[in-house]
Amino acid sequence: MIKRLKQETLIKPEDIKPSNKGFKVIGVLNPGSIRVGDEIYLLARVVEGPTIERKGYFFSPKYILKDKEKRLEIESFPVSSSHNGDVREYLDERGFMRLPFISHLRLVKLDSSGFKVLWIDENPTFYPEEIYEEFGVEDPRITFIDGIYYFTYVAVSKDMGVATALASTSDFKTFKRHGIIFCQENKDVVILPEKINGRYCAFHRPVSEHKLSPPNIQIAFSPDLIHWGEHKILMGTRSGKWDSDRMGAGTVPLKTKKGWLEIYHGVRLEEKNNPVGIYRSGAALFDLTDPSKIIGRSEKPLLSPEESSEAMGFVKNVIFPTGAVTDKSGKNIIVHSGGADTVVNATLLSLESIFNELENY
Numbered sequence: 001m002i003k004r005l006k007q008e009t010l011i012k013p014e015d016i017k018p019s020n021k022g023f024k025v026i027g028v029l030n031p032g033s034i035r036v037g038d039e040i041y042l043l044a045r046v047v048e049g050p051t052i053e054r055k056g057y058f059f060s061p062k063y064i065l066k067d068k069e070k071r072l073e074i075e076s077f078p079v080s081s082s083h084n085g086d087v088r089e090y091l092d093e094r095g096f097m098r099l100p101f102i103s104h105l106r107l108v109k110l111d112s113s114g115f116k117v118l119w120i121d122e123n124p125t126f127y128p129e130e131i132y133e134e135f136g137v138e139d140p141r142i143t144f145i146d147g148i149y150y151f152t153y154v155a156v157s158k159d160m161g162v163a164t165a166l167a168s169t170s171d172f173k174t175f176k177r178h179g180i181i182f183c184q185e186n187k188d189v190v191i192l193p194e195k196i197n198g199r200y201c202a203f204h205r206p207v208s209e210h211k212l213s214p215p216n217i218q219i220a221f222s223p224d225l226i227h228w229g230e231h232k233i234l235m236g237t238r239s240g241k242w243d244s245d246r247m248g249a250g251t252v253p254l255k256t257k258k259g260w261l262e263i264y265h266g267v268r269l270e271e272k273n274n275p276v277g278i279y280r281s282g283a284a285l286f287d288l289t290d291p292s293k294i295i296g297r298s299e300k301p302l303l304s305p306e307e308s309s310e311a312m313g314f315v316k317n318v319i320f321p322t323g324a325v326t327d328k329s330g331k332n333i334i335v336h337s338g339g340a341d342t343v344v345n346a347t348l349l350s351l352e353s354i355f356n357e358l359e360n361y
Contacts, residue, residue: 006348023048029338032142033323042108043140049101060098063128103136114334132160143191152189164189188248205248250321259285279318296358313340
């Protein structure tokens with residue numbers, strides 16, 4: 001691991017007003033980040049759950065989004081005796097996954113340092129409106145392309161499953177939805193901020209029900225940000241290491257003189273009674289003109305959940321990087337991440353230190 005030059009918890013659940021009566025904020029996490037003028041904007045995921053409790057049951061909220069109707073409904077299901085202990089998901093009586101919470105996105109404005117909160121939207125900034133978002137919108141990644149802020153996000157629904165959708169904005173007040181761009185189950189989609197040989201480029205992380213291998217990061221190309229093809233594996237898990245069981249793209253790749261720098265997450269299952277595993281962060285470097293070519297990868301994690309805000313929370317031992325910007329000096333990066341699926345953290349890291357970790361690839 002490398003030295004953290006600075007570390008702050010920026011936003012906690014108690015900083016966020018619930019969007020609906022009878023709900024509580026469980027976590028605020030996994031923010032996309034981007035510089036806008038002299039400030040840094042975050043789109044942070046707000047996770048809310050119903051306050052109602054009943055022993056032996058879990059409660060699953062969803063939006064009814066049909067025929068211009070929009071209302072929140074809460075369904076109850078008995079907890080199965082075979083539940084694996086993962087508090088993020090349960091199974092209904094038919095064995096299908098249901099979530100005990102629902103998510104929306106809130107705009108947060110930081111100062112230019114990326115460590116001071118200036119403003120938090122009191123109301124949901126981006127919330128479920130389409131049928132493919134009925135169980136929530138999650139984990140945005142923001143890319144600035146040709147004067148427009150595009151962001152991918154996870155859309156969850158019964159019909160379309162866990163998919164990745166695309167939206168855009170010019171002012172973070174009004175938004176245009178472009179629909180689902182990667183079908184279920186595909187998450188952790190980050191779009192490079194410039195075209196490669198005339199085409200858009202994205203890293204994504206599909207998961208198959210038929211587990212022939214652990215989930216890995218793949219690359220794809222598009223002429224229009226909507227239709228994606230030429231998929232191929234970009235980077236896979238490594239047996240016996242900190243990223244042995246699961247991985248996914250974290251931050252939108254940063255363009256540096258040495259290559260496209262990607263801060264990603266890796267998971268290793270280290271405890272018998274913990275089905276989630278430990279989420280750590282590492283780095284990888286890809287060729288500027290051919291991002292399908294990896295030229296560097298950290299042997300050890302850059303960040304492990306050592307801080308209390310990463311080790312303890314709704315889900316313990318989680319660092320989930322989703323945004324990164326360079327500081328004013330250009331010598332460091334500020335990584336914005338979710339900590340323990342509960343809070344938003346900011347971490348300052350030296351680019352030189354990161355590159356030193358990649359040299360021996």
